[in-house]
Amino acid sequence: xxxxxxxxxxxxxxxxxxxxxxxxxxxxxxxxxxxxxxxxxxxxxxxxxxxxxxxxxxxxxxxxxxxxxxxxxxxxxxxxxxxxxxxxxxxxxxxxxxxxxxxxxxxxxxxxxxxxxxxxxxxxxxxxxxxxxxxxxxxxxxxxxxxxxxxxxxxxxxxxxxxxxxxxxxxxxxxxxxxxxxxxxxxxxxxxxxxxxxxxxxxxxxxxxxxxxxxxxxxxxxxxxxxxxxxxxxxxxxxxxxxxxxxxxxxxxxxxxxxxxxxxxxxxxxxxxxxxxxxxxxxxxxxxxxxxxxxxxxxxxxxxxxxxxxxxxxxxxxxxxxxxxxxxxxxxxxxxxxxxxxxxxxxxxxxxxxxxxxxxxxxxxxxxxxxxxxxxxxxxxxxxxxxxxxxxxxxxxxxxxxxxxxxxxxxxxxxxxxxxxxxxxxxxxxxxxxxxxxxxxxxxxxxxxxxxxxxxxxxxxxxxxxxxxxxxxxxxxxxxxxxxxxxxxxxxxxxxxxxxxxxxxxxxxxxxxxxxxxxxxxxxxxxxxxxxxxxxxxxxxxxxxxxxxxxxxxxxxxxxxxxxxxxxxxxxxxxxxxxxxxxxxxxxxxxxxxxxxxxxxxxxxxxxxxxxxxxxxxxxxxxxxxxxxxxxxxxxxxxxxxxxxxxxxxxxxxxxxxxxxxxxxxxxxxxxxxxxxxxxxxxxxxxxxxxxxxxxxx
Ligand code: ADP
Ligand code: MG
Numbered sequence: 011x012x013x014x015x016x017x018x019x020x021x022x023x024x025x026x027x028x029x030x031x032x033x034x035x036x037x038x039x040x041x042x043x044x045x046x047x048x049x050x051x052x053x054x055x056x057x058x059x060x061x062x063x064x065x066x067x068x069x070x071x072x073x074x075x076x077x078x079x080x081x082x083x084x085x086x087x088x089x090x091x092x093x094x095x096x097x098x099x100x101x102x103x104x105x106x107x108x109x110x111x112x113x114x115x116x117x118x119x120x121x122x123x124x125x126x127x128x129x130x131x132x133x134x135x136x137x138x139x140x141x142x143x144x145x146x147x148x149x150x151x152x153x154x155x156x157x158x159x160x161x162x163x164x165x166x167x168x169x170x171x172x173x174x175x176x177x178x179x180x181x182x183x184x185x186x187x188x189x190x191x192x193x194x195x196x197x198x199x200x201x202x203x204x205x206x207x208x209x210x211x212x213x214x215x216x217x218x219x220x221x222x223x224x225x226x227x228x229x230x231x232x233x234x235x236x237x238x239x240x241x242x243x244x245x246x247x248x249x250x251x252x253x254x255x256x257x258x259x260x261x262x263x264x265x266x267x268x269x270x271x272x273x274x275x276x277x278x279x280x281x282x283x284x285x286x287x288x289x290x291x292x293x294x295x296x297x298x299x300x301x302x303x304x305x306x307x308x309x310x311x312x313x314x315x316x317x318x319x320x321x322x323x324x325x326x327x328x329x330x331x332x333x334x335x336x337x338x339x340x341x342x343x344x345x346x347x348x349x350x351x352x353x354x355x356x357x358x359x360x361x362x363x364x365x366x367x368x369x370x371x372x373x374x375x376x377x378x379x380x381x382x383x384x385x386x387x388x389x390x391x392x393x394x395x396x397x398x399x400x401x402x403x404x405x406x407x408x409x410x411x412x413x414x415x416x417x418x419x420x421x422x423x424x425x426x427x428x429x430x431x432x433x434x435x436x437x438x439x440x441x442x443x444x445x446x447x448x449x450x451x452x453x454x455x456x457x458x459x460x461x462x463x464x465x466x467x468x469x470x471x472x473x474x475x476x477x478x479x480x481x482x483x484x485x486x487x488x489x490x491x492x493x494x495x496x497x498x499x500x501x502x503x504x505x506x507x508x509x510x511x512x513x514x515x516x517x518x519x520x521x522x523x524x525x526x527x528x529x530x531x532x533x534x535x536x537x538x539x540x541x542x543x544x545x546x547x548x549x550x551x552x553x554x555x556x557x558x559x560x561x562x563x564x565x566x567x568x569x570x571x572x573x574x575x576x577x578x579x580x581x582x583x584x585x586x587x588x589x590x591x592x593x594x595x596x597x598x599x600x601x602x603x604x605x606x607x608x609x610x611x612x613x614x615x616x617x618x619x620x621x622x623x624x625x626x627x628x629x630x631x632x633x634x635x636x637x638x639x640x641x642x643x644x645x646x647x648x649x650x651x652x653x654x655x656x657x658x659x660x661x662x663x664x665x666x667x668x669x670x671x672x673x674x675x676x677x678x679x680x681x682x683x684x685x686x687x688x689x690x691x692x693x694x695x696x697x698x699x700x701x702x703x704x705x706x707x708x
Pocket of ligand 2: 210337464
């Protein structure tokens with residue numbers, strides 16, 4: 011086995027700090043650092059030198075092309091490769107890359123969704139370098155190397171057409187407001203507050219051969235049919251189980267590719283469902299994390315193909331076993347290195363910690379609908395609101411100890427010698443909060459895990475940008491309101507006690523430490539007035555309420571128009587996905603399942619005829635199969651009609667509702683018949699690989 015020198019490999023394809031220091035003149039390096047750290051504009055002469063150094067570095071590594079790499083509203087990434095060549099008078103070429111080419115690009119944007127923000131005749135869109143996320147090289151298996159510049163993507167008028175622009179804006183918003191709170195509490199050293207994210211990525215692997223025989227996996231990323239096999243996940247033998255050689259090989263290759271791009275892949279393990287796995291990186295600044303997570307998803311799929319496997323990122327590839335999510339670990343830290351969601355060691359740090367927890371409670375309770383909306387997709391509907399992790403009701407898990415502190419302070423209880431949990435703000439330190447994993451509530455959609463919050467609703471295939479744009483912005487608003495109180499206060503510590511009391515009174519209902527899967531919780535949540543939105547079409551509306559418009563425009567994150575465009579695009583995406591599923595189901599039933607069923611019936615018929623008095627059994631089976639065939643055919647016709655009807659609706663919202671209420675339900679009914687038939691038909695007649703092939707033959 012060849013040895014891998016990890017420290018040498020790590021970041022070898024990144025134009026990182028180390029490379030910049032080596033290759034840039036001191037002054038240029040300093041100027042670029044100012045841009046990266048303080049957000050100062052990059053001067054053209056600096057950009058020119060950086061571009062040239064970047065090009066030389068990329069050429070030495072075999073790159074011929076560069077691309078402005080961006081994240082359109084499709085949720086995936088986009089890249090148009092331009093070569094560095096520039097023709098010379100004598101018929102040759104030189105390799106060139108200018109400062110302007112580094113800073114800005116003008117891709118034809120007409121084929122990206124804009125939700126009405128940009129008319130097709132104004133095809134131009136602009137990409138602008140996000141200097142805070144380092145440039146990197148992407149390598150193909152063929153050896154092709156491309157220099158990738160992480161960019162934001164805007165319309166001619168500066169409206170955001172992508173997922174990165176609002177994310178950067180939201181990071182600024184939360185930084186500004188958090189700083190005010192810190193200042194009001196006497197912190198004079200921090201100059202920036204950074205939102206950090208560590209997204210844990212779940213995925214499934216399937217053998218490529220089986221994958222290729224399943225049109226539903228190819229077209230929809232999930233199985234639309236499939237009877238449960240004899241074994242699912244009930245033995246609980248997969249989670250953290252030993253990793254099979256073939257998968258371990260894949261993971262090793264994946265790590266290598268990620269490390270080269272400076273992605274700190276840290277943890278890998280088997281997940282709960284068979285053939286399900288997880289990768290978690292070390293957390294990073296939110297925009298870098300979001301970029302990296304896109305690369306993680308892309309690389310997972312690329313590397314899988316090299317191993318004759320396919321990587322499924324869909325939220326629900328298989329019925330009856332766990333789906334996949336993305337645990338979005340989120341926190342705030344100062345540029346002086348203080349994690350604001352970590353209980354401190356001094357009374358002052360603890361007061362600060364409690365204030366930020368107040369902000370979180372207030373933010374999440376006020377805007378639970380927005381948080382839910384950021385995780386809405388047809389794929390994620392199979393998790394949220396479908397008796398799976400986590401439920402569609404947003405609540406916050408604080409843990410008993412921390413919740414207790416809030417309850418006691420809010421109740422104004424007096425400190426007794428025994429009750430360590432009571433804290434006198436500004437005087438006491440907090441009791442140690444348990445940080446171990448064992449007693450953590452795994453059922454909560456938004457859980458405090460000792461020094462960060464873990465938002466677990468995020469779908470496995472989605473970009474983490476949306477959820478973090480929301481988190482940053484709603485917390486910015488809460489911090490803004492808190493800052494106003496603290497700035498005016500004569501006695502800050504007294505004001506914090508009052509703040510905790512008010513927060514518990516107004517937003518305490520959002521705290522829930524119990525079992526989020528239980529029926530009682532659904533009932534209790536209803537009593538508390540917490541929303542429980544079980545499908546995307548309803549959930550997405552939260553983007554266009556007056557409350558959302560005011561919030562996002564106030565903090566300069568998304569304008570009214572930008573919100574509307576997103577709403578339209580996401581609702582349309584929902585319809586498109588269900589439409590593809592319906593068309594796939596129709597094709598599979600007509601061209602694969604029904605012909606197979608009829609062949610079997612023919613076999614049964616002739617066998618019955620040839621078997622004389624012993625033909626009764628065949629006839630009985632024939633009757634059973636025939637009844638299901640009839641039902642399947644009827645449900646197929648219903649699905650065809652429903653799909654046609656939905657396709658003809660022009661209003662995006664009405665159309666999405668039609669896909670949800672008629673098409674999706676018709677698909678489900680059809681699946682019932684086909685899955686029942688699968689259980690009756692001989693394996694050699696069944697035309698596609700079955701669940702036990704897909705899940706257990708890796
Ligand atoms: P788990 O038991 O859920 O796997 P870990 O403590 O291993 O918990 O962390 C999971 C993820 O949370 C990792 O990606 C980790 O880097 C990230 N994380 C840790 N601290 C922070 C933080 N301060 N901000 C954001 N993410 C964090
Ligand atoms: Mg986790």
